[in-house]
Amino acid sequence: MAVSEDSDQPSPSNKTTTDDDHSLVLDLSKDDPLFEQKKKLLQEKGFSPTERVYFSSSSCFACVNTTLETLLHRARVIHLNETELYFGEMNIDPPEEFYSPRNELEALNFIISLIDISLENCIHEATSFLQDLRSAAVQKVCDFGEKYKFETRTVENVCDKEKLLLQWAQSNGVKSRLRIAYVEDAGRGALAVEDLRIGETALEIPVSMIISEDLVHESDMFHILEKIDGISAETMLLMWSMRERHDSNSKYKIYFDTFPENFNTGLSFGVESIVALEGTLAFEEICQAKEHLHSQYDKMFPALCDSHPEIFPPEFYTWDQYLWACELWYSNSMRVMFTDGSLRTCLIPVAGFLNHSICPHIMNYGKVDSSTNTLKFPLSRPCRAGEQCYLSYGNLSSSHLLIFYGFLPQGDNPYDLIPLEIISDQESCFSEEGYSTSDSTTHMVRSTWFSKNHGIFHYGLPTPLLNHLRKAQNPCASTVTRANLENELEVLETLRSIFDAMNDGFGPVEDHWESHTWDVKLAVNYLYMQRRIVSSNLNSCDEGSKMVKDLWVKCMAEDVRG
Numbered sequence: 001m002a003v004s005e006d007s008d009q010p011s012p013s014n015k016t017t018t019d020d021d022h023s024l025v026l027d028l029s030k031d032d033p034l035f036e037q038k039k040k041l042l043q044e045k046g047f048s049p050t051e052r053v054y055f056s057s058s059s060c061f062a063c064v065n066t067t068l069e070t071l072l073h074r075a076r077v078i079h080l081n082e083t084e085l086y087f088g089e090m091n092i093d094p095p096e097e098f099y100s101p102r103n104e105l106e107a108l109n110f111i112i113s114l115i116d117i118s119l120e121n122c123i124h125e126a127t128s129f130l131q132d133l134r135s136a137a138v139q140k141v142c143d144f145g146e147k148y149k150f151e152t153r154t155v156e157n158v159c160d161k162e163k164l165l166l167q168w169a170q171s172n173g174v175k176s177r178l179r180i181a182y183v184e185d186a187g188r189g190a191l192a193v194e195d196l197r198i199g200e201t202a203l204e205i206p207v208s209m210i211i212s213e214d215l216v217h218e219s220d221m222f223h224i225l226e227k228i229d230g231i232s233a234e235t236m237l238l239m240w241s242m243r244e245r246h247d248s249n250s251k252y253k254i255y256f257d258t259f260p261e262n263f264n265t266g267l268s269f270g271v272e273s274i275v276a277l278e279g280t281l282a283f284e285e286i287c288q289a290k291e292h293l294h295s296q297y298d299k300m301f302p303a304l305c306d307s308h309p310e311i312f313p314p315e316f317y318t319w320d321q322y323l324w325a326c327e328l329w330y331s332n333s334m335r336v337m338f339t340d341g342s343l344r345t346c347l348i349p350v351a352g353f354l355n356h357s358i359c360p361h362i363m364n365y366g367k368v369d370s371s372t373n374t375l376k377f378p379l380s381r382p383c384r385a386g387e388q389c390y391l392s393y394g395n396l397s398s399s400h401l402l403i404f405y406g407f408l409p410q411g412d413n414p415y416d417l418i419p420l421e422i423i424s425d426q427e428s429c430f431s432e433e434g435y436s437t438s439d440s441t442t443h444m445v446r447s448t449w450f451s452k453n454h455g456i457f458h459y460g461l462p463t464p465l466l467n468h469l470r471k472a473q474n475p476c477a478s479t480v481t482r483a484n485l486e487n488e489l490e491v492l493e494t495l496r497s498i499f500d501a502m503n504d505g506f507g508p509v510e511d512h513w514e515s516h517t518w519d520v521k522l523a524v525n526y527l528y529m530q531r532r533i534v535s536s537n538l539n540s541c542d543e544g545s546k547m548v549k550d551l552w553v554k555c556m557a558e559d560v561r562g
């Protein structure tokens with residue numbers, strides 16, 4: 001299920017102001033659940049939670065760029081999510097800052113909307129500076145997008161079913177600046193018909209086109225389903241869609257006709273591919289997900305078909321059809337906030353053709369616009385005519401994408417995290433800051449190539465994890481003394497043994513997997529990615545140990561010299 005990025009992000013309209021002295025204010029909201037950690041990080045960088053950035057109305061190229069950089073440093077921190085914050089601390093020194101594509105795009109879009117608000121209220125002499133500042137921010141978004149651009153190869157232009165769906169959607173009020181085509185390795189995708197600029201709407205869907213729980217409520221199965229103890233709206237929607245897809249009179253027939261016979265997600269993996277995943281997170285998750293779905297199915301079937309065969313015809317409610325519906329909803333649904341404040345899982349015709357990227361064009365799409373009663377998909381970065389327009393399905397790990405969507409994203413995924421359960425006798429030094437709640441702390445690692453800081457006391461590893469282990473062995477640790485260096489070596493040894501055990505737990509990498517089925521190929525690719533993450537951490541431990549040993553030898557030599 002895709003989740004828009006705007007759900008827990010600060011909104012620019014009530015967090016920013018301007019004043020007559022030509023300044024912009026970036027305010028870290030006290031309502032932010034990560035307020036304390038962000039405030040601490042801002043202070044470590046020499047900023048306060050409410051920062052006024054001054055500019056002069058006589059704009060020059062250098063002033064514009066300096067102002068933009070200053071704004072960006074703060075905006076990045078304001079827009080960090082919990083994971084980025086966990087890994088972010090290591091970039092304090094050196095000051096080079098980059099947290100994730102998501103964070104960079106959110107921060108730049110936040111600044112652009114802040115400038116737009118200011119331009120609406122601004123006095124004449126500041127206008128030109130603000131316009132230049134806006135252009136510089138937009139250019140930065142474009143340059144950033146170019147770095148992450150993945151070329152789309154169109155393998156086939158759209159076929160009849162998709163054409164029919166677009167025509168039907170447009171006749172029902174859908175406004176689209178996208179066309180649908182078959183793209184390499186991703187089924188169908190949505191391509192921009194014309195150049196789309198930042199802030200413009202690529203797609204607009206009237207609420208009347210959205211499939212949500214309302215349709216179940218109106219159907220003849222609702223009075224039966226509502227009597228099932230603890231049944232969720234999502235399960236009801238599964239039941240509804242299992243029958244609806246076969247109904248030739250359905251209002252959504254044209255839409256259902258566009259779905260494939262098989263979704264090929266991890267939930268359909270065969271035994272060979274599941275075995276290939278052994279030792280990885282995905283192995284545990286896939287087994288749990290399958291077990292859960294089987295038990296859900298067994299609770300309802302064949303009982304419902306036996307008691308109400310006219311409403312639940314047995315041929316539509318087999319295990320295979322249930323799995324198909326689960327895969328449909330997991331891979332195509334989106335969470336939408338309606339104007340009454342309700343948050344619902346929905347299927348959205350046409351929007352369901354948008355593929356996912358870790359550097360998407362569309363990030364904030366989850367709220368129905370009350371003035372138009374439509375769901376809009378605005379661009380957070382520009383998309384050129386013919387380019388594939390990508391959505392963010394949320395900050396999802398590759399194991400989640402593999403299991404519930406059946407693909408692995410292009411590029412390095414900053415949300416590929418490996419949790420580490422580290423038990424210590426002492427309370428964690430990060431407990432007040434929310435990283436841990438008790439002696440048993442879940443820390444995590446990801447590929448260390450995301451880190452810019454591989455120096456002494458950092459090694460590309462997350463600072464909260466290192467501090468936790470240092471705390472466990474020796475409180476207060478990052479100055480170069482013999483005792484601290486010995487402690488560092490112990491910390492790195494501990495981590496090395498954890499990563500070694502992970503590596504040993506993985507199954508063998510196959511040599512000739514090209515000849516295998518789709519699921520084994522995906523599983524082996526995933527396994528390969530996991531191995532790379534663990535080996536990047538092992539390398540960091542080894543290089544860190546070497547660096548610490550060299551320094552230790554120097555310290556010893558100095559001690560001997562007195």
Ligand SMILES: C[S@@+](CC[C@H](N)C(=O)[O-])C[C@H]1O[C@@H](n2cnc3c(N)ncnc32)[C@H](O)[C@@H]1O
Nearest residue numbers: 185186187188331332352353354355356405407
């Ligand atoms: C919401 S649908 C997107 C449209 C889909 N490609 C289609 O043909 O219907 C989600 C599915 O698209 C595919 N998909 C999405 N993003 C992808 C990507 N970046 N690479 C490969 N496949 C992707 C996966 O099969 C996923 O389950």
